[in-house]
Amino acid sequence: MKKKDPGGKVVCTNKKAYHDYTIEQVLEAGMVLSGPEVKSLRAGKANLKDGYAQVRQGEVFLYNVHISPYVFATHYSPDPLRPRKLLLNRKEISKLIGKVKEQGCTLVPLKVYFNEKGKAKLSLGLARGKKHYDKRESLKKQEADRDMERVMRRRRD
Template identity: 75%
Template sequence: MKSRESGKVVCTNKKAYHDFTIEQVIEAGMVLNGPEIKSLRAGKANLKDGYAQIRKNELFLYNVHISPYTFATQEVPDPLRARKLLLHRREINKLIGKLKEQGYTLVPLKIYLNAQGRAKLALGLAKGKKHYDKRAALKQKESDRELQRIMRRG
């Protein structure tokens, strides 16, 4: 799917690209409270240990920390609460089919605000990397850097 991102990136999950092979990126909306969206606009979120799961044919986001907004007048929600993600039914059905295959998981890649100011989440359909895959990726990255240095020198 195309990412219609044109706004501000709130936070990214760099570790996801190291630990997983991302096969598909899905854009989903998030159900948030008023203080949470204010906190996101201030850039106070952490995706490090987050994951998404399907429960009762609905998609939920777990372990994503959105810091409480300091100037909130209403009751502050739990920063680690489960948040519902908004996708079309056919997209959820496709994900259910993919997640039944062994080794697939849904990992949050980044939270951003689109042009209309709505919070969106880029979810990655991911497969876990083995330890030797991570080492091979690091070697490839290092060789690419070395090649860039040589090209820059002339």
């Protein structure tokens, strides 16, 4: 499975996903979009906050991702919350099906970006939900890391 960093412009990120889930694996997927949706993405008008992906009939679809209608579109504007098909290889989809069914993981969109070739891509995370005490533990770890960095900066100065 592909594991790449976005090389182009990042449109939007889902910061809440890292707070609510433990991300086990990250995939890169293409999206089937219409013309006005791509222009709206280039303008940075997208929201991944409540989005999720599901495997249906051997295909992966993205739900509840809001891409605002493009203001200057001359023809129809599609529904901003419509389900969008994700483009993945057959092997990747079969691995996802196994992990989602057996291990109880979910598919969470992490970020939307444009790659070097100008194609809209979605970074999709295979995630496991955090319990409340896990969230508190990760916050404590972040605060401890920040404190250590402050001390190290003071020593350098």
